[in-house]
Amino acid sequence: MNDDRNARVWASINAVAQEEGARVSVRHACVACSRSITAAGAGLSMTRDGRLHEPVYATDPLSQELEELQFTLGEGPCMDANAGDRPVLVPDVASAWAERRWPMFAPAIAERGIVAVFAIPLAAGAARLGVMDLYRTRGGLLTREELAEVLTFADAILMLALEHGDGDTGLDDLFAGDFAxxxxxxxxxxxxxxxxxxxxxxxxxxxxxxxxxxxxxxxxxxxxxxxxxxxxxxxxxxxxxxxxxxxxxxxxxxxxxxxxxxxxx
Structure with a gap:
């Protein structure tokens, strides 16, 4: 089952890359992951030195705004996922719990029509590279299968981000992207x-x-x-x-x- 899921994830990443006629990259993996769970969009924050996480990529303008908003406010699921090194799954940003946890971010994101947020760390052992955020306009938790697929996408993104070769899969290219x-x-x-x-x-x-x-x-x-x-x-x-x-x-x-x-x- 895991092998089937892994093959399916990489097939979807390759399909997005083929749409552009480009080499497979982190960008394609974020887009494919967003599509797989019918999210409104995805954002990625990363670090080079293990300290400050900063937004480096978003699949769309709204996700870009939300990534910048978390960075501006210094709070949000992304920050918690990075600090705790575990997924932070928020089925309803308008819930009392979410508003207590993120008093500035939760109402701001709700105003923009986002209902659920899922923040997934990109980590391997002691190496913490970043966090992927997935934004949905409908509420509810991810199903068990959706969560397993998202975690598989996160592993793929981590693998692509750690590649150091020609093309646009490496960290240097991410940090030189839209947010640079x-x-x-x-x-x-x-x-x-x-x-x-x-x-x-x-x-x-x-x-x-x-x-x-x-x-x-x-x-x-x-x-x-x-x-x-x-x-x-x-x-x-x-x-x-x-x-x-x-x-x-x-x-x-x-x-x-x-x-x-x-x-x-």
Missing amino acids: ERRAEVHQAAGMVAAQIGASIVDALARLRAYAYAQDQRLGDVVAAVLARRLRFRPNGRSDGGPPDDGRTTGPRDGPAGEKGGEIE
């Missing part, structure tokens, strides 16, 4: 904020995320403001003994266009 420019801008902005607040890149990214959420802005818009030097952040805490900065405000005065708490130059 935005990812580079986020890192650059985080570096600037880290210098402004005297903190690490990780803490600076958390401040950027918190600010974007508090101002109801996309992380990319906040990053653009930082890079254009229209928005600066101040160190945590105040020297005058006032209440400490909770990371959602970054200065004593309001800025234009709703940039409250930012220091605008």
